[in-house]
Amino acid sequence: MIKAALFDLDGTLLNRDASVQVFIKDQYVRFYQWLHHIPADLYTSRFIELDQRGYVWKDSVYKQLIEEFSIRDLTWEELLNDYISQFKHSCVPFPHLHHMLDELQACGIQLGMITNGFGKFQMDNILALKIEPYFQEILISEWEGLKKPDPEIFKRAIKRLNVKPEECIFVGDHPEYDVYSAQKIGMKGIWKKDPHRTGVKHADAVIDNLSDLPRCLRSF
Structure with a gap:
């Protein structure tokens, strides 16, 4: 589950x-x-x-x-x-961002974020999207002293959420930094399609749009 x-x-x-x-x-x-x-x-x-x-x-x-x-x-x-x-x-959000987060939250799914980048800069962008209140944990590489694809930053996130790797999904657009790195520690890796990247062969699921994610989770 x-x-x-x-x-x-x-x-x-x-x-x-x-x-x-x-x-x-x-x-x-x-x-x-x-x-x-x-x-x-x-x-x-x-x-x-x-x-x-x-x-x-x-x-x-x-x-x-x-x-x-x-x-x-x-x-x-x-x-x-x-x-x-x-x-x-x-900052421009992808379509259905807030609706998707509302759906997951309503289902009792804990939400977290792992992003590479500078702390204040990335947090400013998160605040601009008006999504910060949805997330129980937000890990930004500068503030954590770790960055993707280091498995330790994924392990740190799931420890803070107090869940097991197999109870988590990770959603990202980068095949290596997001999908494969999450899978390496036992999480399910979901690839959000990126037209600039191809050849993602081992994702547990692939979504075209954020609105596809709640349905995708029900299949696990």
């Missing part, structure tokens, strides 16, 4: 691709005085390319943008600070 559901954040609950699109367009407008010589679409597309879906931290991204586009009188630190402080205003 499944007693707890653990989630990844970026690409699973937070539509990071859509959020980045919103953020970088707004940033261009905020800093138009210094960026007007760069076409808006080019600034947006190059940021997204350098960002590599969040796997490159933004100090490197902004340093590269400053150099490539010969941006004057504006530092990479200023752009980075803007990213850190303003990204939370651009």
Whole structure:
């Protein structure tokens, strides 16, 4: 019997691709005085390319943008600070997020989250999505001193929820960091389909949308 559901954040609950699109367009407008010589679409597309879906931290991204586009009188630190402080205003949830969490909560399922990233930045995004009250435990890699795919961060989460691995599911978009890593300690790994990734062969279940999850849990 499944007693707890653990989630990844970026690409699973937070539509990071859509959020980045919103953020970088707004940033261009905020800093138009210094960026007007760069076409808006080019600034947006190059940021997204350098960002590599969040796997490159933004100090490197902004340093590269400053150099490539010969941006004057504006530092990479200023752009980075803007990213850190303003990204939370651009957070886009995946459809049915709150309804799905309501359904699981109504069924008595404990909820937890494990996400890699910087503590305050990720928590700001969680608060922006208005989902923090749903979760009994939220583990963010910077604050835990561990990050996925280290099995210890998964073990820490289930210990805090006071459940056994076989009583838990983990839902995420990354085949290795989320699905396989959770399975290695005995949890069921559910892959939330990501159009950028293919070849997930060993997931216990696959969902297209968050609304599919309650039905999926009933099959275990």
